[in-house]
Amino acid sequence: MKKILFTLALAGTMLSGRAQELPQPSPKSTLQQRVGLTDITIEYSRPSARGRMVFPEVVPPNKLWRTGANMNTTIEISTPITIQGKSLPIGKYSVFTIPGEDMWQVIFNRKNDHPGTNGYDEKNDVLRAEVKTSRIDQPIETFTIDINDLRTSSASMVLTWQNTRVSVPFEVEVASVAKANIDEALTNAEDADKWKVYRSAAGYYHNNNIEGEKALEYINLSIEGKSDSWYSHWLKAEILASQEDYKGAIKAAKESKNVGETAAKESGETFEYSALIDEGINTWKAKK
Numbered sequence: 001m002k003k004i005l006f007t008l009a010l011a012g013t014m015l016s017g018r019a020q021e022l023p024q025p026s027p028k029s030t031l032q033q034r035v036g037l038t039d040i041t042i043e044y045s046r047p048s049a050r051g052r053m054v055f056p057e058v059v060p061p062n063k064l065w066r067t068g069a070n071m072n073t074t075i076e077i078s079t080p081i082t083i084q085g086k087s088l089p090i091g092k093y094s095v096f097t098i099p100g101e102d103m104w105q106v107i108f109n110r111k112n113d114h115p116g117t118n119g120y121d122e123k124n125d126v127l128r129a130e131v132k133t134s135r136i137d138q139p140i141e142t143f144t145i146d147i148n149d150l151r152t153s154s155a156s157m158v159l160t161w162q163n164t165r166v167s168v169p170f171e172v173e174v175a176s177v178a179k180a181n182i183d184e185a186l187t188n189a190e191d192a193d194k195w196k197v198y199r200s201a202a203g204y205y206h207n208n209n210i211e212g213e214k215a216l217e218y219i220n221l222s223i224e225g226k227s228d229s230w231y232s233h234w235l236k237a238e239i240l241a242s243q244e245d246y247k248g249a250i251k252a253a254k255e256s257k258n259v260g261e262t263a264a265k266e267s268g269e270t271f272e273y274s275a276l277i278d279e280g281i282n283t284w285k286a287k288k
Contacts, residue, residue, distance in 0.1 A: 024045075025047070025048070025069075026045040026046055026047040026048070026068070026069035026070055027045065027046055028043065028044070028045050028046075028070070029043070029044060029045070029046050029145075030042070030043050031043075031044075031145060031146070031147065033147040033150075033155075035147065035150060035151075035153075035154070035155040036152050036153050036172040036173075036174040036177075037079065037173075037174055037177045037178065037181070038077060038078055038079040038081060038172040038173075039077070039078040040075065040076070040078075040147060041075070041076045042073065042074070042075050042076075042095075042145055042147075042157075043073070043074050044067065044068035044073035044074070044095075044143075044145055045068045045069040045070040045071070045073075046068065046069070046142050046143050046144065047068065047069040047142070047143050048141050048142045048143070049139075049141050049142075049161070049162055053162075054162040054164070055099060055161075055162065055164055059099055059161075061099055061100060061101065062098060062099070062100060063098065063099075064096055064097075064098055064117050064120060065096065065097050065098065065099060065117070066096065066114070066116045066117050067095050067096060067097045067145075067159070068143060068145075069143075070116070071113070071114065071115055071116070072094040072095070072096065072112070072113075072114040072115075072116060072117070073094065073095040073096075073145070074092055074093065074094055074095065074112045075092070075093055075095050075108070075157075076091070076092040076093075077090060077091065078090060079172060079173060079177065080173060081170045081171065081172050082170060082171040082172075082173075083127060083129050083168060083169070083170045083171075084129050084130075086127050086129070087127075088108055088126060088127045088170075089126070091110070092112050093108040093109055093110060093112055093126060094108075094109045094111060094112045094113075094114055095107070095108060095109075096109060096117065096120065097159070097166075099133075099164075100133075101133075102132060102133055103130055103131065103133065104130070104131055104132075104133055104166050105128055105129070105130055106128070106129045106130075106131060106166070106168050107125055107127075107128050108125070108126050108127045108128075109121075109124045109125050109126065110124045110125075110126050111124045129168060131166055131167065131168050132166075133164055133165065134164075134165045134166075134167070135163050135164065135165070136160065136163055136164070136165050137163070139162050139163055140160045140161055140162060140163075141162075142161075143159075143160075143161040144159070144160045144161065145157065145158070145159055146158045146160070148167075149167075149169070152174055152208050153171055153172055153173075153174045153175075154169065154170065154171045154172065155169075155170060155172075156168060156169045156170065157170065174208075175210070178204060182197065182200075182201045182204075185197045185200075186198075192225075194221075194225055195221070195222045195223075195224075195225030195226040195229075195232075196222075198218045198219065198221040198222035198225065199218070199219060199222040199229075199231075199232055199235065201214075201215075201218045202215045202216070202218035202222060202235060202236075202239065203215075203235060205218070206235065206238065206239050206242065209242075212239065212242060212243055215239050216236070216239050216240070219232060219235055219236045219239055220236070223236065227259075228259055228263065229259070230256045230257070230259040230260030230263065230271075230273070231256070232256075233252050233253070233255045233256035233259055234252070234253065234256040234273075234277065234280075236252040236256075237249045237250070237252035237253040237256060237277075237280065238280075240252055241280070241284055244287075246284040246285070246287050246288045247288060249280075249284050250281050250284050250285060250288075253277050253280050253281050253284070254281065256277055257271075257273075257274055257277045257278070260273060260274070260277075261274065
């Protein structure tokens with residue numbers, strides 16, 4: 001009998017010495033998303049409706065909500081973002097909301113370790129935004145936070161639960177950070193590799209429809225550094241076409257095809273982009 005009791009006591013001691021892992025009703029989730037050059041991390045716990053009417057049964061109206069379950073929801077940003085014309089600096093924030101029938105207040109608070117709403121102090125609010133709600137027909141069982149509507153310099157933080165959707169649009173700074181990154185890359189790159197930096201920079205300016213002349217300058221510098229890249233000549237063709245210089249675009253496209261086919265022939269392969277280039281040339285010929 002003593003042996004049995006000793007064994008049970010030992011087993012109890014071993015169990016108490018380690019964490020007991022059990023399924024959580026509101027499991028924790030981490031969302032990571034890059035918008036432009038900004039890294040965003042959102043950590044939150046995800047409650048489910050489980051047959052309840054979420055608004056107002058689970059989340060009462062016009063009261064502070066932790067925007068999830070368990071510990072407060074947090075968002076961390078690697079560069080400043082702008083919400084409704086107001087700047088949210090680099091950092092990690094707790095995200096609280098005050099749900100209303102048609103409008104929600106979304107609050108970013110500098111204290112990010114609240115157990116729910118306990119200890120919340122309005123004095124620590126860094127930014128508040130008021131946003132409209134919208135109704136969705138297909139119910140969402142589990143509370144979800146997404147980063148959607150992705151663009152180079154903007155996106156939206158979207159909250160959905162049951163039939164309610166709340167979108168918080170925001171903007172990120174790209175141009176100044178991109179320029180600084182280009183300058184730094186050119187400073188650090190070996191001379192033999194600078195053509196890659198110039199081409200990437202040209203692609204950035206072209207793809208975002210900004211500073212077309214800078215895009216052309218950079219792609220020319222890239223081709224000066226390495227003239228046997230078919231893609232560099234093709235990018236130059238696209239840049240010239242965007243500036244309505246179709247004659248120049250056709251010339252650059254023909255050079256792109258020549259470079260690509262020559263390299264493919266030397267390696268015993270087939271240049272797979274000839275048809276694409278021909279299509280571009282025919283399109284630009286029609287616009288001359």
